[in-house]
Amino acid sequence: MTNELWAVIAFIATFTCLVVMYRLFGRNGLFVWVAVGTVIANIQVTKTIEVFGITATLGNVLFASIYLATDILNDVYGRATAKKAVWLGFASVIVMVLLMSISLGFKPSEADIAQESMQTLFGLVPRIALGSIIAYILGQYVDVYIFNWIKKRFSSDRTFYIRAYGSTTVSSLIDTALFSVIAFYGVLPNPAVMEIFVTTYVFKLITTICNVPFGYLAKSFAKDVD
Template identity: 30%
Template sequence: MIYNILKDKPTKLFMGITAFFCCNALIAEAIGTKIFSLEKLFGFEPSHFTLFGQKGISISLTCGVLLWPLEFVITDIVNEYFGPKAVRRISFTAIILISYAFLMYYAAIHVPPANFWVGSHSADNIPNMQDAFNGIFGQGMRIIIGSLVAFMVSQLVDVYIFHKIKKVTGDKRIWLRATGSTLVSQLVDSYIVLFIAFGGVFSWQQILAIGVVNYFYKASMAIILTPVIIIAEKKIENYVGHDLAVKMKKAAMGQEQDTFTNIPTAG
């Protein structure tokens, strides 16, 4: 029985996508403590523009946003072939794993450090390794909660918008429903995390300004990554076969009962 399931192509595809989805989310959260300058990345000096009355704003982003757009690409692929129930499953799985990772980070921070380790990198201008470790892995609780809530809500919004568009377009124009749903869900994601993490700390003008900058990047990436969705659709069809791919899409929309191995579908 297990052997037959593991030989089933849709099942193997779902397992592989889920593994990458969760891994990508964990890495994005882990590297999110570093802020980088998008302008400097492309060889330009920070622009320091004014937005909502906030002066000196530049395009500074967390390293985590480099990976988050891939999460929404994967969400749309899963939505297309496995349905909203599968998206909820992989989203909850990712949230559980991220929460577990944060608990382990917290535990690791509070484990007493060895004396020799604390000053072991002083020659590299790191006088206290414990402080450095805390700075990297010790995110604030509001940021953690904001990130997780924003992730879950934006995933649900993405699923809803995706299927609303698909009811109009049918199986055609996957680029439209993928990009359209991502543009809306990324807007939701950008502001939920900011209001939960920094509400009462930053002014609403600051939150709006930061949100616009973040959303500009995310929206740009959603458009840039649109060809990835189209390529992925073709690769999946080649992998599972055209007829099975069509059945998977119909099952994902709840239009027919799947006749292949019991993979997660709409419901």
């Protein structure tokens, strides 16, 4: 299959799983989604692909789903709950980096087949994770703040899309700029870093535009979950 088809599959699978997690487990399902999604996205982002004729990193769809999860938590349960999810995602990345760094420190046996691959993958993760952590915390806090600012002016369920689009458009710009510079500056050529920034931001915007219906679907059964 082509990368473009995989991109469509990844989008549908990601946001369907988010909605199912919320439907089955309520706010705890979204907490788990933020924690697990942040870890997986930081692993995915080590892979660079070409899709729709441009270079991009993986993880964009999953990162966008994390923003939607915190927007739902913010809208349904309040700002304090959304902040709790942000810090849960932060803690999950710290734990992943710490434990995987310790794992790489073990001397492999002669029969081992995983060390080289793990070193290639998780050897990059600390710097990427640093960029992700800084960008994630600042971006999410901006998202929560702007979401609440807009909510004071457009508070009905029908205007959820205004809050989601408005907050994510600004926060994703900050998030993507910080991450691209910290994670890739000096590692990749400057034009490649700029291309990753532009394409990542564009993909996040497109994903945000397309994922808000999933947010409405999740919110539609908010009364049936905790």
